[in-house]
Amino acid sequence: MSRTILVLPGDGIGPEIIAEAVKLIDALKSRHGLDVELDEATIGGAGYDAAGHPLPEETLTKARAADAVLLGAVGGPQYDALPRELRPERGLLGIRKELGLFANLRPALLYPELAEASTLKREVVEGLDIMIVRELTGGIYFGEPRGVRTREDGEREGFNTLVYREHEVERIARVAFETAMKRGKRLCSVDKANVLEVSELWREVVERVGRDYPGVELSHMYVDNAAMQLIRAPKQFDVMVTTNLFGDILSDAASMLTGSIGMLPSASLNADGQGMYEPIHGSAPDIAGQGMANSLATILSVSMLLRHSLREAALADRVDAAVGTVLRQGLRTADLARGGEAVVGTAAMGDAVVAAL
Ligand code: NAD
Numbered sequence: 001m002s003r004t005i006l007v008l009p010g011d012g013i014g015p016e017i018i019a020e021a022v023k024l025i026d027a028l029k030s031r032h033g034l035d036v037e038l039d040e041a042t043i044g045g046a047g048y049d050a051a052g053h054p055l056p057e058e059t060l061t062k063a064r065a066a067d068a069v070l071l072g073a074v075g076g077p078q079y080d081a082l083p084r085e086l087r088p089e090r091g092l093l094g095i096r097k098e099l100g101l102f103a104n105l106r107p108a109l110l111y112p113e114l115a116e117a118s119t120l121k122r123e124v125v126e127g128l129d130i131m132i133v134r135e136l137t138g139g140i141y142f143g144e145p146r147g148v149r150t151r152e153d154g155e156r157e158g159f160n161t162l163v164y165r166e167h168e169v170e171r172i173a174r175v176a177f178e179t180a181m182k183r184g185k186r187l188c189s190v191d192k193a194n195v196l197e198v199s200e201l202w203r204e205v206v207e208r209v210g211r212d213y214p215g216v217e218l219s220h221m222y223v224d225n226a227a228m229q230l231i232r233a234p235k236q237f238d239v240m241v242t243t244n245l246f247g248d249i250l251s252d253a254a255s256m257l258t259g260s261i262g263m264l265p266s267a268s269l270n271a272d273g274q275g276m277y278e279p280i281h282g283s284a285p286d287i288a289g290q291g292m293a294n295s296l297a298t299i300l301s302v303s304m305l306l307r308h309s310l311r312e313a314a315l316a317d318r319v320d321a322a323v324g325t326v327l328r329q330g331l332r333t334a335d336l337a338r339g340g341e342a343v344v345g346t347a348a349m350g351d352a353v354v355a356a357l
Pocket residue numbers: 013072073074075076077089092261262278279280281282283284285286287292293294295297335
């Protein structure tokens with residue numbers, strides 16, 4: 001039985017980078033025996049335009065039935081004035097929640113060829129290999145109550161709730177410890193336990209889960225310090241585990257260690273091992289439609305999809321290696337160029353990866 005990948009291009013540069021990922025998957029099918037069918041649906045602003053909702057019912061139905069989902073990005077200024085529940089970002093949050101994709105793996109890996117592309121010194125980033133494990137279906141993103149209300153004195157106030165239940169912390173901690181077991185066996189849990197009660201509970205539960213993993217060296221760090229340490233000496237980290245919001249912020253920061261936010265893929269997994277794969281960056285409205293976006297984060301998301309959802313580790317290795325090859329050839333999209341290099345566009349980079357497979 002053939003497996004199905006549901007492709008959700010989304011908005012902005014989403015369709016441009018997804019086109020390169022599809023090109024790659026087609027090449028893996030025709031040249032390397034990958035047995036998979038692609039289906040496509042809308043999400044985000046594209047979903048709103050096509051069906052009046054950022055997460056159309058049909059998209060969700062197809063996603064539930066698929067073996068894996070590959071997503072570009074959502075969002076754009078033309079949708080910013082919509083009511084919050086119709087905004088593109090709600091479509092993304094909705095599909096994460098509906099599929100139960102609580103575990104978000106965001107690897108920040110420096111390709112050696114890009115040591116000079118990072119804005120940090122070569123010696124700070126050379127050899128960098130961090131895995132950020134971000135909780136994805138809880139925390140302040142989803143906590144209730146939330147809203148904007150008018151106080152008795154007539155002034156308005158906005159409010160959100162940061163809440164984590166024990167089982168939510170427990171299951172993300174378990175994923176993080178399991179991940180650490182397969183890597184350098186060091187886990188740093190990032191919180192704000194000096195201020196927040198929810199972090200106190202987080203820390204306690206992570207400690208408890210850690211007793212099942214005596215082989216993993218567990219440490220804790222406050223998020224403000226973690227942000228600083230990521231820039232000061234990022235190689236001290238192996239696996240980091242943190243909440244939805246902290247993980248969102250820290251992974252964007254970590255991406256610059258690898259040269260560009262256009263390099264960071266991600267996998268979002270549920271308890272059944274089903275996954276959605278997407279670059280960590282957004283729809284980049286400032287460069288959309290110009291054919292200059294970096295598609296490597298999306299291509300590396302295909303690699304994660306092959307590895308985690310399709311159990312095609314050899315093909316995933318092949319994709320990772322092809323990315324190394326094109327970088328060694330000196331190909332750079334604009335976000336990776338630091339002066340002097342010839343710059344290639346989105347499609348040329350995708351073609352080069354296919355050629356290097
Ligand atoms: P962004 O990640 O879209 O862009 C930030 C900066 O990085 C921009 O200058 C952009 O040009 C650059 N950039 C991002 N991806 C790139 C790539 N592949 N190649 C080259 N440069 C790239 O973040 P933003 O500007 O804060 O948000 C824009 C929109 O995207 C918003 O609507 C936001 O809500 C949405 N967003 C969506 C996702 C997602 O779909 N997963 C993630 C983040 C932001």
